Amino acid sequence: MDKVRFGIIGIGNIGTVHTRYLLAGEIKQARLTAVCDNNPEKHPAIKQMVGDAIPLFSDAQEMLDSGLIDAVIVATPHYAHPTLSMMAMRRGIHTLCEKPAGVYTAQVEEMNACARECDVVFGIMYNQRPNPLYQKVKDLIDSGELGEIRRSNWIITNWYRSQSYYNSGGWRATWKGEGGGVLLNQDPHQLDLWQWLVGMPVRLRAFCQFGKHRQIEVEDEVTAYAEYANGATGVFITTVAETPGTNRLEIVGDRGKVVVENGQLQFWRLRESETAFNARWDKGFGEPECWQVQVPVGPECSDHQVITANFTDAILHHTPLIAPGLEGIRGLTLSNAMHLSTWTDDWVTLPLDSQRYLALLQQRIAHSQEKQVVSRTLDASGSW
Numbered sequence: 001m002d003k004v005r006f007g008i009i010g011i012g013n014i015g016t017v018h019t020r021y022l023l024a025g026e027i028k029q030a031r032l033t034a035v036c037d038n039n040p041e042k043h044p045a046i047k048q049m050v051g052d053a054i055p056l057f058s059d060a061q062e063m064l065d066s067g068l069i070d071a072v073i074v075a076t077p078h079y080a081h082p083t084l085s086m087m088a089m090r091r092g093i094h095t096l097c098e099k100p101a102g103v104y105t106a107q108v109e110e111m112n113a114c115a116r117e118c119d120v121v122f123g124i125m126y127n128q129r130p131n132p133l134y135q136k137v138k139d140l141i142d143s144g145e146l147g148e149i150r151r152s153n154w155i156i157t158n159w160y161r162s163q164s165y166y167n168s169g170g171w172r173a174t175w176k177g178e179g180g181g182v183l184l185n186q187d188p189h190q191l192d193l194w195q196w197l198v199g200m201p202v203r204l205r206a207f208c209q210f211g212k213h214r215q216i217e218v219e220d221e222v223t224a225y226a227e228y229a230n231g232a233t234g235v236f237i238t239t240v241a242e243t244p245g246t247n248r249l250e251i252v253g254d255r256g257k258v259v260v261e262n263g264q265l266q267f268w269r270l271r272e273s274e275t276a277f278n279a280r281w282d283k284g285f286g287e288p289e290c291w292q293v294q295v296p297v298g299p300e301c302s303d304h305q306v307i308t309a310n311f312t313d314a315i316l317h318h319t320p321l322i323a324p325g326l327e328g329i330r331g332l333t334l335s336n337a338m339h340l341s342t343w344t345d346d347w348v349t350l351p352l353d354s355q356r357y358l359a360l361l362q363q364r365i366a367h368s369q370e371k372q373v374v375s376r377t378l379d380a381s382g383s384w
């Protein structure tokens with residue numbers, strides 16, 4: 001194989017983005033050879049975009065069985081991600097799944113077990129992982145430069161979404177159609193980066209507000225507090241109803257502090273660790289000497305095609321994946337745990353009891369109602 005033949009399932013907002021860069025030949029060793037969308041109303045527009053040479057399917061299984069594709073991007077609403085991904089993997093088709101990996105971890109555990117059995121490359125579209133800002137934070141942590149982590153705070157409130165956004169798709173922001181709100185749709189990138197950088201907590205307590213600012217069933221505002229095995233703590237704050245919003249990640253280690261905000265990384269480095277300073281300092285007031293360090297950060301590269309290109313290289317050349325599909329369960333575990341903590345008004349200890357979560361989610365699904373679509377227009381930024 002010198003070029004990977006791609007199919008895409010779900011040609012909505014993000015499926016269209018994937019279609020366009022593949023059609024434009026932006027990934028040299030990949031080409032688009034089939035597309036699929038199960039909504040026939042969308043077919044004329046999709047045909048217009050891809051032309052007659054690329055077959056358009058209504059049924060995902062037919063496309064997967066067609067022999068036309070080596071790899072697939074699953075870009076449907078979240079609930080279908082694990083089902084369609086497993087359908088592809090069982091046919092030996094390399095699978096790149098959109099975020100979130102699924103809606104509830106029990107379903108994603110099954111998908112991960114399937115991926116381990118099938119000899120395919122399995123990736124997840126975490127296109128913020130290659131962002132040089134977060135790459136550099138990871139480097140500072142993994143190299144020990146920041147010291148042992150003590151505290152992390154992420155305020156991610158610049159996901160402003162109006163009521164008309166929610167009214168644009170019946171599946172959006174319902175327990176039945178989407179299985180969550182800001183945590184499931186907008187925050188999966190930050191939840192993944194949070195765990196990728198500071199690891200998974202041992203327990204968390206969260207306060208989700210459901211339909212507080214918007215007429216939706218699911219959460220539109222969340223504050224969560226997490227505790228880690230080494231005693232570190234973390235806070236995650238998010239909403240879709242605040243403007244102007246903030247996107248500020250602050251991580252404090254024994255040797256300094258890093259802040260990512262407004263597209264910039266700031267790093268304060270202690271000359272000696274806080275632990276060492278505290279052990280030797282005998283003059284009452286005083287603090288360790290601190291240097292603000294200019295850390296070089298590469299140019300922005302968090303486009304989706306970076307992940308698709310890396311996934312293509314993994315298929316052709318065994319290049320390590322930037323975002324392995326098996327890791328998708330971690331961010332989802334955090335969001336499921338935040339729901340569960342709110343529903344039970346209690347701490348949630350990890351590993352998550354995935355069956356308990358599913359049982360409580362099903363209760364909400366039973367009373368969930370898909371919205372009437374009153375507006376079909378979404379601006380180009382879609383749901384991300």
Ligand SMILES: NC(=O)c1ccc[n+]([C@@H]2O[C@H](COP(=O)([O-])OP(=O)(O)OC[C@H]3O[C@@H](n4cnc5c(N)ncnc54)[C@H](O)[C@@H]3O)[C@@H](O)[C@H]2O)c1
Binds near residue numbers: 013080384
């Ligand atoms: N990585 C990112 O930055 C990013 C950005 C946007 C969306 N997403 C994710 O992508 C997914 C889709 O989001 P969207 O905003 O594009 O949604 P959308 O509603 O605009 O598009 C989904 C498309 O999938 C089609 N579809 C649904 N079920 C199908 C099936 N079984 N077979 C074939 N087609 C099917 C629908 O007809 C629709 O055209 C979501 O999970 C979302 O979280 C990721």
